Amino acid sequence: MVEASEPTYDVPMDIKKNFNPAEISELIRVFKFYDTDKNETMDKKEFKQVCIDLGHRDITDEQVQTMLNEVDLNSDGVICFSEFLLMFQKLKSKNEKLFTQVVSSKAGDMNQNVDDSGFTHSYLVEEKEVFARALNHHLEGDKDLAHYLPVNIENDDFFFVVSDGIALCKLINLVQENTIDMRAVNMK
Ligand SMILES: [Ca+2]
Ligand SMILES: [Ca+2]
Numbered sequence: 001m002v003e004a005s006e007p008t009y010d011v012p013m014d015i016k017k018n019f020n021p022a023e024i025s026e027l028i029r030v031f032k033f034y035d036t037d038k039n040e041t042m043d044k045k046e047f048k049q050v051c052i053d054l055g056h057r058d059i060t061d062e063q064v065q066t067m068l069n070e071v072d073l074n075s076d077g078v079i080c081f082s083e084f085l086l087m088f089q090k091l092k093s094k095n096e097k098l099f100t101q102v103v104s105s106k107a108g109d110m111n112q113n114v115d116d117s118g119f120t121h122s123y124l125v126e127e128k129e130v131f132a133r134a135l136n137h138h139l140e141g142d143k144d145l146a147h148y149l150p151v152n153i154e155n156d157d158f159f160f161v162v163s164d165g166i167a168l169c170k171l172i173n174l175v176q177e178n179t180i181d182m183r184a185v186n187m188k
Helices: 021-034 044-053 061-071 081-094 096-104 125-139 157-162 165-175
Strands: 110-114 120-124
Touching: 021 044, 021 081, 044 061, 061 081, 081 096
Parallel strands: none
Antiparallel strands: 110 120
16 A cells, blocks of 8 residues: 555654643644644644744744744645644643643634634634623723623624724723824724
8 A cells, every 4th residue: 555644643652752641632632623624734824823822923924934844844844743743842841831721722612703804713712701801891981982882701792892993992002001092093
């Protein structure tokens, strides 16, 4: 039999020994979650989402390529599961806290939200709730947002509210005070 492709989730023992079985199965889930076209490898676009979710929110395509090249040990341009594990092995030895955060933020808790342009966002339900609560708590009584608030934490109303530029600017200012001069925002 001619070998067409290596079995993806069959991990060499020397990589496997650095993780416990629970971590391996969690990382398989994480890998499958980001492998959006389900071809069992992670391409540049899919890998970019991993980088973003690891906290590199403003990462450029060039930076993604540089990181991908580092992880892509057999230089076939995509990341297989073994390479993905090796990346996490490095991450685990460098930054245990971030590693735990990734592994425990179960892919099952992730939701996807498709906006009008067809662009798919991934976000953590918890993250959305934190922002929705902040919005309700801090901007309650804001006359410009009176028609929106309080926003329903349970559904996707939050995305509707922040699609209004004014609410988004106010939210950003909440996080980082006076980032946006509200006098410059067109309130209509
Ligand atoms: Ca893929
Ligand atoms: Ca590869």
